[in-house]
Amino acid sequence: MTGLELPRDRGETQPAIRTRLPAWTAVFGLPLARVALAAAAQLGLALAFAAAANPAPWRWAGAWWVAWLVPVNVATLALLARRQRAGGERFGQLFGPPSQPPRRDLPWYVLALVVSVPLGVLPNLLLGRLLWGSAFAGTTSSFAAMPSGLVWLLAALVPLTQGLAEPPLYLGYVLPRLRRLGVHRGRAIAITAAAMSLQNVFFPWLWDWRFALWRALMFLPLCLWLGWLVARRPSLLPYLAVAHGVMNLSLVFLVLRVSIPLG
Numbered sequence: 585m586t587g588l589e590l591p592r593d594r595g596e597t598q599p600a601i602r603t604r605l606p607a608w609t610a611v612f613g614l615p616l617a618r619v620a621l622a623a624a625a626q627l628g629l630a631l632a633f634a635a636a637a638n639p640a641p642w643r644w645a646g647a648w649w650v651a652w653l654v655p656v657n658v659a660t661l662a663l664l665a666r667r668q669r670a671g672g673e674r675f676g677q678l679f680g681p682p683s684q685p686p687r688r689d690l691p692w693y694v695l696a697l698v699v700s701v702p703l704g705v706l707p708n709l710l711l712g713r714l715l716w717g718s719a720f721a722g723t724t725s726s727f728a729a730m731p732s733g734l735v736w737l738l739a740a741l742v743p744l745t746q747g748l749a750e751p752p753l754y755l756g757y758v759l760p761r762l763r764r765l766g767v768h769r770g771r772a773i774a775i776t777a778a779a780m781s782l783q784n785v786f787f788p789w790l791w792d793w794r795f796a797l798w799r800a801l802m803f804l805p806l807c808l809w810l811g812w813l814v815a816r817r818p819s820l821l822p823y824l825a826v827a828h829g830v831m832n833l834s835l836v837f838l839v840l841r842v843s844i845p846l847g
Contacts, residue, residue, distance in 0.1 A: 590669055614667060614753060615779050617661050622786040625652035646788030647728030650835050653787060654840045664753060678756035679825065680818035693823050696793060696813055703806040706832065715794040722798045725790065731754035741763045748830025754780040755821055763815075773815055777807035781782075785795040788819045 626645045629652055645652075666676045709719040709794035716722065730738075754776055762772035781804040785796050814821050 594687070603705050607761075610667075611758055611765070613662055615758060616661070617663055618656065618749075619783055619786050621659050622652075622783075623789065626788055628652075631762065643790065644728060646790050647726065648730065649788035650742060650839050651730060651734060652726070653835075654738065654741045654745050657749040660749040660753060661745070662783075664749075664757065667757075675752075678752035680756060680814070680821040689817070689819055689823065691809070692817050692820055696810075696820060696824060697827065699809055700806060700827070703809055704803065706804045707805050708798075712796050712807055715798055721779045722802075723838065724794055725792075725795065727776065727838050727842055727844065730788075730839055732843060735836060735843050737758050738839065739833065742836055743829035743833050746823045746832040750780070751810075751821060751825040753827050754822070756809060759811060760818075761815060769815055773811035777804060777811045780807040780811075783830070 591739060591826040600702075626649065630641040630645035633644045663677075664678065668678065669677050698728050708722075712719040712722050719847070742768040758771055758779060762775060763769065781802075782800050784803060787799070790796070810824060813824065
């Protein structure tokens with residue numbers, strides 16, 4: 585008998601636990617790396633603002649988060665592609681199996697959009713009302729004016745990089761690998777949704793518990809819904825990635841609103 589051939593009737597053995605830990609580390613290493621990249625990007629910009637004698641460099645770096653979101657997304661894509669190559673897979677495989685004929689996915693896609701829009705908006709507003717007494721209080725502290733040329737560049741890059749980075753990372757990478765580890769489907773959806781929602785605390789991180797709680801929970805219902813959709817019908821992921829990118833145009837519109845006075 586070797587060291588790994590321990591009796592099975594005593595439950596999970598210590599060596600078995602150790603062999604499972606690297607798999608869990610591989611699953612959550614990339615989401616944690618994405619959070620670390622966000623923190624590093626905000627810190628780097630805060631140092632630049634501090635060097636320019638800005639009186640509140642961290643808060644201003646946070647208010648510029650839509651700008652540093654793009655390089656964080658690009659780095660996330662590079663890490664995802666590298667991990668896929670290391671596993672002998674292609675990046676495109678993160679978007680699920682070959683798509684069904686469009687007519688088969690269309691009813692599901694329509695359902696996804698009809699439910700996703702209110703789930704993406706209402707918790708945001710309700711939490712703002714609950715935490716601050718104003719539905720838009722969190723939003724006003726999240727954005728700052730930027731040069732108009734940068735804003736128009738972000739209008740092209742934010743939807744593209746968000747659609748390619750977030751849905752594949754959480755719904756195409758984390759969720760399927762949790763299932764491969766034997767995690768029950770409902771639990772895998774919940775864990776994936778929690779990770780996908782909690783990352784928003786660091787986009788941006790502000791030293792305000794109400795803001796952190798707002799960011800942590802505002803998209804949780806939507807993430808649960810998207811996780812259920814992809815677990816139920818993986819061929820929806822490419823369509824959801826496109827919709828996710830388009831919906832993130834709203835971030836650029838909010839920056840544009842404070843950068844270019846209207847009226």
